[in-house]
Amino acid sequence: xxxxxxxxxxxxxxxxxxxxxxxxxxxxxxxxxxxxxxxxxxxxxxxxxxxxxxxxxxxxxxxxxxxxxxxxxxxxxxxxxxxxxxxxxxxxxxxxxxxxxxxxxxxxxxxxxxxxxxxxxxxxxxxxxxxxxxxxxxxxxxxxxxxxxxxxxxxxxxxxxxxxxxxxxxxxxxxxxxxxxxxxxxxxxxxxxxxxxxxxxxxxxxxxxxxxxxxxxxxxxxxxxxxxxxxxxxxxxxxxxxxxxxxxxxxxxxxxxxxxxxxxxxxxxxxxxxxxxxxxxxxxxxxxxxxxxxxxxxxxxxxxxxxxxxxxxxxxxxxxxxxxxxxxxxxxxxxxxxxxxxxxxxxx
Amino acid sequence: xxxxxxxxxxxxxxxxxxxxxxxxxxxxxxxxxxxxxxxxxxxxxxxxxxxxxxxxxxxxxxxxxxxxxxxxxxxxxxxxxxxxxxxxxxxxxxxxxxxxxxxxxxxxxxxxxxxxxxxxxxxxxxxxxxxxxxxxxxxxxxxxxxxxxxxxxxxxxxxxxxxxxxxxxxxxxxxxxxxxxxxxxxxxxxxxxxxxxxxxxxxxxxxxxxxxxxxxxxxxxxxxxxxxxxxxxxxxxxxxxxxxxxxxxxxxxxxxxxxxxxxxxxxxxxxxxxxxxxxxxxxxxxxxxxxxxxxxxxxxxxxxxxxxxxxxxxxxxxxxxxxxxxxxxxxxxxxxxxxxxxxxxxxx
DNA sequence: TAGACGCATGAATACGTATTCAATTCTACA
DNA sequence: TGTAGAATTGAATACGTATTCATGCGTCTA
Numbered sequence: 001x002x003x004x005x006x007x008x009x010x011x012x013x014x015x016x017x018x019x020x021x022x023x024x025x026x027x028x029x030x031x032x033x034x035x036x037x038x039x040x041x042x043x044x045x046x047x048x049x050x051x052x053x054x055x056x057x058x059x060x061x062x063x064x065x066x067x068x069x070x071x072x073x074x075x076x077x078x079x080x081x082x083x084x085x086x087x088x089x090x091x092x093x094x095x096x097x098x099x100x101x102x103x104x105x106x107x108x109x110x111x112x113x114x115x116x117x118x119x120x121x122x123x124x125x126x127x128x129x130x131x132x133x134x135x136x137x138x139x140x141x142x143x144x145x146x147x148x149x150x151x152x153x154x155x156x157x158x159x160x161x162x163x164x165x166x167x168x169x170x171x172x173x174x175x176x177x178x179x180x181x182x183x184x185x186x187x188x189x190x191x192x193x194x195x196x197x198x199x200x201x202x203x204x205x206x207x208x209x210x211x212x213x214x215x216x217x218x219x220x221x222x223x224x225x226x227x228x229x230x231x232x233x234x235x236x237x238x239x240x241x242x243x244x245x246x247x248x249x250x251x252x253x254x255x256x257x258x259x260x261x262x263x264x265x266x267x268x269x270x271x272x273x274x275x276x277x278x279x280x281x282x283x284x285x286x287x288x289x290x291x292x293x294x295x296x297x298x299x300x301x302x303x304x305x306x307x308x309x310x311x312x313x314x315x316x317x318x319x320x321x322x323x324x325x326x327x328x329x330x331x332x333x334x335x336x337x338x339x340x341x342x343x344x345x346x347x348x
Numbered sequence: 349x350x351x352x353x354x355x356x357x358x359x360x361x362x363x364x365x366x367x368x369x370x371x372x373x374x375x376x377x378x379x380x381x382x383x384x385x386x387x388x389x390x391x392x393x394x395x396x397x398x399x400x401x402x403x404x405x406x407x408x409x410x411x412x413x414x415x416x417x418x419x420x421x422x423x424x425x426x427x428x429x430x431x432x433x434x435x436x437x438x439x440x441x442x443x444x445x446x447x448x449x450x451x452x453x454x455x456x457x458x459x460x461x462x463x464x465x466x467x468x469x470x471x472x473x474x475x476x477x478x479x480x481x482x483x484x485x486x487x488x489x490x491x492x493x494x495x496x497x498x499x500x501x502x503x504x505x506x507x508x509x510x511x512x513x514x515x516x517x518x519x520x521x522x523x524x525x526x527x528x529x530x531x532x533x534x535x536x537x538x539x540x541x542x543x544x545x546x547x548x549x550x551x552x553x554x555x556x557x558x559x560x561x562x563x564x565x566x567x568x569x570x571x572x573x574x575x576x577x578x579x580x581x582x583x584x585x586x587x588x589x590x591x592x593x594x595x596x597x598x599x600x601x602x603x604x605x606x607x608x609x610x611x612x613x614x615x616x617x618x619x620x621x622x623x624x625x626x627x628x629x630x631x632x633x634x635x636x637x638x639x640x641x642x643x644x645x646x647x648x649x650x651x652x653x654x655x656x657x658x659x660x661x662x663x664x665x666x667x668x669x670x671x672x673x674x675x676x677x678x679x680x681x682x683x684x685x686x687x688x689x690x691x692x693x694x695x696x
Numbered sequence: 697t698a699g700a701c702g703c704a705t706g707a708a709t710a711c712g713t714a715t716t717c718a719a720t721t722c723t724a725c726a
Numbered sequence: 727t728g729t730a731g732a733a734t735t736g737a738a739t740a741c742g743t744a745t746t747c748a749t750g751c752g753t754c755t756a
Contacts, residue, residue: 017500019742030706035744042744043704060499065476066417067742071711075414077457085443086436086639094442095433098460107473109425110456112446125455128413151408152365235643268645291434295583297616297645367712378736383714390714391734415712419741 018059027055038063069130078318079131081111081122083138087233087261088290089305090137093159096311097135104319106132113139127152133318135159138203141168155321157314161204162333169321170331171314175205175287178303178336179212182256182285185301185338187220190347191254191283195226197241197266199233199258206258209287213256226252230262238262242269246282253282254344260286260293260302267298267343279345289339299342309334366407375403386411417478426666427479429459429470431486435581435609436638437653438485441507444659445483452667454480461487475500481666483507486551489516503669505662509552510681517669518679519662523553523635526651526684527560530604530633533649533686535568538695539602539631543574545589545614547581547606554606557635561604574600578610586610590617594630601630602692608634608641608650615646615691627693637687647690657682 020034027034029048036042037052044052055061069075078101084090098108109131111122119139126134127148134149137159141149146167149156157169164170186194196213199206214224228245230237238257242265245255257263263286270276270284278284286293289304317330368382375382377396384390385400392400403409417423426449432438446456457479459470467487474482475496482497485507489497494515497504505517512518534542544561547554562572574596578589586605590613593603605611611634618624618632626632634641637652665678 021742031743032706032708032745033704035742036705039744045704048704060496062472062475062500064418064478064742065473066414066423066478067711068744069414069711070412070418070713070742071744073711085446086439088434088439091434091436091439095460095462098433098458099462102460102466102469107477108458108460110446110458112443112450112456114443114447118450121450124410125413127410129455130412130414148408152410235640239644268643272645292583295613295616296587297620369712379713380715380736380738381734383712384735387714393734396735412712415741416714417741418712418743419714421741 018061019064020061022059023052023055023061026059027051073130074132075130076106077109077129077131078106079109079111079122079126079129079134081113081119081126081134081136081139083113084233085112085114087259088292089259089288092290092307093137093311096308097315100311100315104315123148127154133157133322135314135318136161140204141165143167153325155318155325157318157321159314160310162208162331163204164331166329169317169329171310171317172333173305173310174333174335175208176212176215178287178305179209179214179256180216181303181336181338182209182287183213183216183220183222185285185340185344186254186256186283187217187222189283189344191345193225193250193252193254194222195228195245195252195255196224197238197245197255197257197262198227198229199238199262200231201229209258230258233259233261235261235265238265239269242266243273246270246274246276251282254285255282256285256287258287260288260290260300262286263300263302263343264292264298267300279343283344285344293339294341301341301344302339304337304339306334306336366409367412368409370407371400371403371409374407375399421478422480423478424454425457425477425479426454427457427459427470427474427477427482429461429467429474429482429484429487431461432581433460433462435607436640437607437636440638440655441485441659444656445663448659448663452663471496475502481505481670483662483666484509488552489513491515501673503666503673505666505669507662508658510556510679511552512679514677517665517677519658519665520681521653521658522681522683523556524560524563526635526653527557527562527604528564529651529684529686530557530635531561531564531568531570533633533688533692534602534604534631535565535570537631537692539693541573541598541600541602542570543576543593543600543603544572545586545593545603545605545610546575546577547586547610548579549577557606578606581607581609583609583613586613587617590614591621594618594622594624599630602633603630604633604635606635608636608638608648610634611648611650611691612640612646615648627691631692633692641687642689649689649692650687652685652687654682654684 020031023034024031033048034052036044037049101108113119113122123145134156140161140163157171160172162172217223228241230241238261257266263284267278267284270282276282286300286302289302293300293302313332368379371382372379381396382400384392385397449456461467461470471493482504488509488511505519508520510520565571576589576593578585586609605614611632615626615632618630624630634648634650637650641648641650661680
């Protein structure tokens, strides 16, 4: 045997500090022992564990989660696909998601898909990063895309979309039912000339809310008097849509807005540009019940999406799917409720 | 023996689809060839690359980034430590950060540190996940913590903190200068009785803004008449602070608020509860220039933090530090500017 | 006291990739 | 046509960890 054994003087490992091998050497044990000292259920004597931990402290060793992920085939990372960061509803969602996931031992990897085609970019990336699961908001999967995740056995939950393809888990607020609630709220209080301001036309949430609203109107023998579209869920677009709507010859006496931000914009335009009083001259109903809807200058009556329940359910579904791969598809629909405040006139 | 040896017929790799070895086998080449086919600069003939890609398509193979990260010692993941998700300023920051990082080929791993001690949780996790770099907002590193990152050669940039310890990169808006601008704005327009409403007392941004404001007042022979503290940057706390401030016996004629949200709350309280006119009866200056500050019902005059420049600079610094480890510490201060709107009375 | 059994341990291996190294083929030029 | 040099290739190795397997040891029971 030609000894020499590739000397490689003090290589000291380039970047990630020290490894379990370094710790093992210093502690006078095997690398396996070091690994076991960090593995909860493993079989290690208190003595070697103590030796290991002493060496760990001396070297400032930290486990390399990437290496662990490679062998365990689990990263403890959840991918979160998101498109509307600055909208209050989604900002709160993001906050809740990251917090709740952390409490369950997961970290959140963000995929921003605001630009047009970025979903096609994000999904492969999520797969390549071996995320343990994926939450998709404001987007839908093609069946081909769903297949790819199925093949990788990576569970996906669609958040606030309801396009039952029988392939992807779904957790959504019942926007359709929410639209119906808005209709009832306005009809029960005696309004006659109803309008709807749409948000993003392509989004299924917007569509479901509108369908529910119109359907309920028809059921009760009414029909929609006026319709405007903001185009997206921004304040600015909402404000412009409100202007187009309210400056018509015969304006509505009540308007249901696709979300709270549009509703707030509508109230602002009505009050500051038209000097209308709310709710005396115009009733407004929103959707979401974001925190600012409760501000004293809005006091918005709105359809409440049950925030925490939506997020918790989504994570429940995802975690369960991670634990039991191949189980059947879960579809959960969460009911909204109506939060009564001061933006609807009661003139029965 | 009773056991049937648990045959495990076609193991087929449990989770992550197929590997380069599978591709190699199918294409009739070596695993190294497959790797090279995916490595931009590598030496592969067009012929083998074609064979590889054909096999890739057939198997639906995707590179495992985790494995790659292990050998390359680089994950292309940036950690982002964040505390205030729902505050408009930080919601926009998050949006910009994820977008800009993606454009440079990085993905964002979120560390939510809203609970008290979670920074101590997040930092080790970031190190264990081998992030290529870390951006920390609304928090500061202890020198011990900074040392840990230095040892791991993981660059850290503190965002909007200015605590020069000579150890961590820093990118910040000049909040001190911003406070001075607010003072000048109010004094130049002839206000006499000035007040300040603080945000989160412990935050360095709040402190710097106040020190700048007070310092400039003193320089010009004035002093602060009244001070209130919201306690944090929420609308609710701001509203309550405004109430305490404005219901005093001799209220101010102008108030500088630690951020736009507090300023908006102040305006709302003044108008809806006290029937004051703004700016005739009370002038208000905010800080940040978030989009909603421009809404027609606020038209808030405010100190603008140069949003895009802050984010871009932060990423520039981080990327440069990743490319040149061991280089000297970078500290970049970005100047704010004043956005004039309608919430300040001009009575010179 | 012998045997059975559980616990601790280290050597070896696997995870999926990039990269070094040596060997081979190809190209071009004289 | 021969050869230097470039281009291509596969075998081997490394990255840092978890885990299997066989072994050694001590303890308990009969």
